[in-house]
């Protein structure tokens with residue numbers, strides 16, 4: 100259960116590595132994220148650690164503002180790399196002992212070195228905006244190997260605007276013939292600066308802002324934030340509201356997974372799979388529109404309940420339609436997922452094992468495909484998940500095919516969850532009598548839920564005012580993407596889109612930050628043409 | 637609409653569309669893609685999604701323009717042959733929307749390229765795009 104942060108473990112900055120090492124050995128081996136908070140006189144870093152039984156620990160340390168540095172923990176937890184880099188850019192903290200720290204990570208490349216880190220409290224959004232406005236257009240730079248390439252090697256740039264991706268991102272693939280030798284990743288075209296904006300808006304307005312972090316898992320974002328705020332307020336939503344929230348979240352999972360399944364079909368050249376899946380997915384979109392009034396940004400969850408009740412007749416309709424969807428979906432599966440073409444192109448592709456999955460702190464289906472039951476719905480049940488009986492599928496192989504199998508089973512399981520919830524739906528009024536407009540008492544809380552792509556984490560710090568003091572978001576993709584750049588090696592270029600799509604990356608979520616690859620010895624070489632060769636048909 | 641419609645001349649018969657996400661939340665993008673899939677089936681009006689701006693007649697921009705994508709948007713606009721039409725799809729692309737005062741946001745697409753048609757909505761429904769492109773193709 101998400102909760103108020105009652106106790107933190109305070110440690111000296113110098114001892115952070117030793118302490119974390121001890122905790123990891125105690126079983127707290129999943130680093131959820133690292134949160135930085137500007138406390139004005141010092142900067143606090145909170146390492147949120149979790150074990151596989153649903154316990155969470157917050158290790159806090161304070162570092163002086165005038166000497167903002169601390170040892171990296173990547174030697175212990177390689178997945179911490181991106182979390183730390185995000186902090187370096189946004190708070191100006193340097194993590195020593197790291198292998199590389201070249202260039203900007205989150206902010207645009209043209210944000211001048213030495214300019215104030217935007218998330219510090221004394222820095223104003225407009226100040227950052229003005230600084231950026233003074234810069235010429237930001238030409239971002241591609242990265243490639245430092246060492247001279249062998250004559251056979253070619254650097255294939257993919258993106259940032261490439262039809263393989265619905266969202267901008269940039270990969271440089273160092274290839275030898277058809278084989279990928281090394282992959283470099285540069286993302287961040289969608290970085291908007293939402294965390295800063297959230298500090299200047301009221302809690303109610305933040306719900307609408309935060310659900311727009313991502314258009315695919317929008318209800319998960321608003322719910323996660325609201326969970327944390329409700330914990331701070333000590334508000335318990337009516338049980339009908341938690342049931343309804345859970346139904347919407349599961350509908351969202353169905354829509355998100357089927358969207359993804361369609362895209363995989365598209366990338367392996369199976370366009371009818373794409374069209375069919377997206378065709379039947381419309382039924383789910385219809386339901387969401389009927390429930391909330393919008394197909395995408397449902398604005399359904401609000402502090403203390405939901406914004407609309409769902410009538411019994413609509414609930415019955417949801418039951419019928421999802422049942423029908425389930426049938427069609429299973430039908431599709433018989434013909435599609437078991438087809439030779441799909442198996443050929445996905446089995447044994449993009450393989451990783453559980454050790455690697457743990458190493459990069461992966462979450463959600465990506466973690467489960469390698470055999471670990473890691474699902475917040477089971478670990479730290481929230482909403483109405485304790486009321487229902489459901490399974491979380493896992494696979495052993497850790498390849499694209501097992502990711503397909505997992506997501507497909509999850510869709511069917513979601514339908515099962517929805518049906519159970521509708522059967523048991525409590526009565527009562529789930530809509531709060533008025534929207535929450537007040538202040539939130541001082542304190543810290545976290546929200547942790549299982550979004551379609553995996554564990555989503557929010558940290559909210561309140562200080563008795565109308566606006567949050569700090570909102571930290573850790574999206575599932577940021578945790579998962581580090582894995583991709585590392586497993587691409589050795590596969591052929593034609594597998595590339597499939598492998599990247601396989602983790603279901605959502606760059607809008609992630610690009611509240613910008614990412615640049617972590618390997619050593621990278622250097623800026625290529626002048627980047629923004630538009631590269633397109634999909635070869 | 638008529639003036640925009642005549643701007644395209646003979647090319648309006650079958651519009652080829654290039655899609656560009658300049659920093660949006662993905663919501664507009666999935667709705668854009670949905671308009672191409674069976675239920676809405678934009679292709680029945682001869683509309684095709686092309687992978688290169690050099691082949692496009694229409695540029696559909698979704699999302700607010702971030703500092704990072706500003707240059708790319710300009711480049712892409714320049715690569716589309718004349719005559720061309722730019723559609724700002726979604727409130728963000730129209731004005732910056734909910735992200736307007738975020739530090740890395742310049743505003744709507746019209747801050748960078750000339751926009752002919754704005755389709756508000758967060759996100760607009762696929763029907764909006766279908767209707768619009770139909771009008772462009774067939775005239776009012």
Ligand code: SF4
Nearest residue numbers: 660663664726728758
């Ligand atoms: S208009 Fe709405 S759906 Fe579209 S990109 Fe902006 S926030 Fe997302």
